[in-house]
Amino acid sequence: MKPLLPGAPNVTSDIPFFRARRQSKPVEEILRDVRETAARPLERSGTLPAEIYTSDAFFEWETQNILQKDWLCLAHISQLPKAGDFITLDLLGEPLIVVHGKDGVIRTLSRVCPHRAMDIIPPGFDVPGQNIADARDGQDCAGHTRLFMCPYHAWTFELDGKLKGSPEMHLAECFDRAETGLTAFPTEVWNGFVFVNFSGTAEPVANLYAEMSDDLAAWNPAEMEVVVEMAWDCEFNWKVLVENFSECYHHIGTHSKTLQPLMPAKETWTEEERPGFIREHVPLKQSVLDELKAATDAGSEFPFIESLDARKSSEWGLFIGYPSLLFFTGPNQFVWYRIDPLTPDRSRLLTSILVPKSYRSLPQFEACRDSAKKALVEFHSEDMDTCAAVQRGLYASGCQRGRMSHLEMPVWLFHRFLAARSKGLWPAQETPAAPSQNGRVGAIPA
Ligand code: FES
Ligand SMILES: [Fe+2]
Incomplete structure (x- = not known):
């Protein structure tokens, strides 16, 4: 297996046999099984139902209830050290720009143009002025710019996503330029890593990973x-x-x-x-x-x-x-x-x-x-x-x-x-925290 296989055939999806478990049990039934299995102590633990890895319905559930609700790590600050530096990536179907603003703030912006939904930095387009310096592995790009410009009708956006220019829009009634811009998603930087939260409801990254921060300090x-x-x-x-x-x-x-x-x-x-x-x-x-x-x-x-x-x-x-x-x-x-x-x-x-x-x-x-x-x-x-x-x-x-x-x-x-x-909680909130194995070879927590 080699790194990066652009255009590789999606073997699992292309063989009908492999689709068998995509529509199986209802999600509630799968989640009940997950809760019952995970409640067993480690020495009686077992694998979860295969549907959590194969079912379309479960994938939809976890996307909405976990991946969109919690923090996802996108980038490291060394990838965008100066104002105007940016990278692009796609995550959970969202085309994104992570950009270092003129005010020093790192933001995560949607690449979807607020005019007619064009991807403003589509793969393969050479957008003037955006200096896409480095197309990495065929999908993500890194670059440096003063403004973003949508290649469809040339609307331009500041590094914070605000609309800067919109040619030939002067006859459009009640068009509020100040209210128009790229969607910005909640973003935090923690230990040099940039995180996004699509729901806007997650508690601060620093709270969730507090103790990890102490450990990583070295x-x-x-x-x-x-x-x-x-x-x-x-x-x-x-x-x-x-x-x-x-x-x-x-x-x-x-x-x-x-x-x-x-x-x-x-x-x-x-x-x-x-x-x-x-x-x-x-x-x-x-x-x-x-x-x-x-x-x-x-x-x-x-x-x-x-x-x-x-x-x-x-x-x-x-x-x-x-x-x-x-x-x-x-x-x-x-x-x-x-x-x-x-x-x-x-x-x-x-x-x-x-x-x-x-x-x-x-x-x-x-x-x-x-x-x-x-x-x-x-x-x-x-x-x-x-x-x-x-x-x-x-x-x-x-x-x-x-x-x-x-x-x-x-x-x-x-x-x-x-x-x-699955209950809207975190581990060790409702049940006692499982103890450490403490470096004892073969140790089994009670
Ligand atoms: S879709 Fe972006 S300017 Fe028209
Ligand atoms: Fe491994």
């Missing part, structure tokens, strides 16, 4: 820079990826030759349940740390981040912010996955590697970046193949409800998140 991600970006066309449900990302039990199988020798599955452990996020620890073997240190001394890997304590510089850390914020950290890098759910069985993924800004001036920067990218491609390709095979399994009539290992605690916690959100 990496200081606001002072990092995105140095690698790769887009992936995914033939699986977004939650298949979240679950795969969150547990390391599969190092035994999927990554038996890549990650398991470095980070054995049985050494991984998960912290106590929080309302807003999951935190897992993935210790590196001492011999691997020694090799990594030697490679950093030789200039073939990025240097260790100096501000990390002994534990943080000797393991990978996993952070899963509900619903879809995915970070993993290492002694010398910070990795962010952005998932865009497209249909029940199709998603688009952007994987990004960040390092401290000061690393850009290292003489060995290019070699270190290439090495970090190569490693990510190698093990993430294994995850891509696994997730696609899981999605195919979820459609099959032979698909069963499985039992789970204590090493899959993060998957169980994510299921408890889905159950809580």
Whole structure:
């Protein structure tokens, strides 16, 4: 599996067999099952009904009740450092611009023109003045501009979305230019990452992820820079990826030759349940740390981040912010996955590697970046193949409800998140928080 497959056939949707479970049980029945299953303790936990990954109706429900209601991470501030810098992306069917305003505020604007609904920066159009400097992986663009101009009838917009010019509209009665502009969605910047909330009802990002912020401070991600970006066309449900990302039990199988020798599955452990996020620890073997240190001394890997304590510089850390914020950290890098759910069985993924800004001036920067990218491609390709095979399994009539290992605690916690959100709550609000596995190998929370 290679990164980015533009125009790749949508295999799952094109085969009628795979559509079988798209219209199955009513959503309320599926949600009842989710709540009952997630209420079981970890040692009796099991997988959720396959319909949550395959049904059109469930996809519609989670889009409205989770993805549009909660915060979604769009960008990192290093991608738009100056006033006028912007990136474009599509998320949940919304064509968006994330732009750094003249007033220093980062905004998320709809790209849909308020005149006749044209996408004002459509893929493939060369819009004068907008300096689309870098079309990344065929879909997202980055650029710099003073104004946005719709290519259909040349209306122009300020960086905050307000209408600036609208040619030949002087005979239009009661046309209020001041009331006309691009739709702006609620946007927050937290630890250097830009988030959008489509419903406008979410509590501040900083409240939801408060404790995670304390933990992330050692990496200081606001002072990092995105140095690698790769887009992936995914033939699986977004939650298949979240679950795969969150547990390391599969190092035994999927990554038996890549990650398991470095980070054995049985050494991984998960912290106590929080309302807003999951935190897992993935210790590196001492011999691997020694090799990594030697490679950093030789200039073939990025240097260790100096501000990390002994534990943080000797393991990978996993952070899963509900619903879809995915970070993993290492002694010398910070990795962010952005998932865009497209249909029940199709998603688009952007994987990004960040390092401290000061690393850009290292003489060995290019070699270190290439090495970090190569490693990510190698093990993430294994995850891509696994997730696609899981999605195919979820459609099959032979698909069963499985039992789970204590090493899959993060998957169980994510299921408890889905159950809580189905009642408009967050985990650990209505039920006691599940305790930490505390680094005890084989520990099972009561
Ligand atoms: S649709 Fe944008 S100016 Fe007409
Ligand atoms: Fe994996």
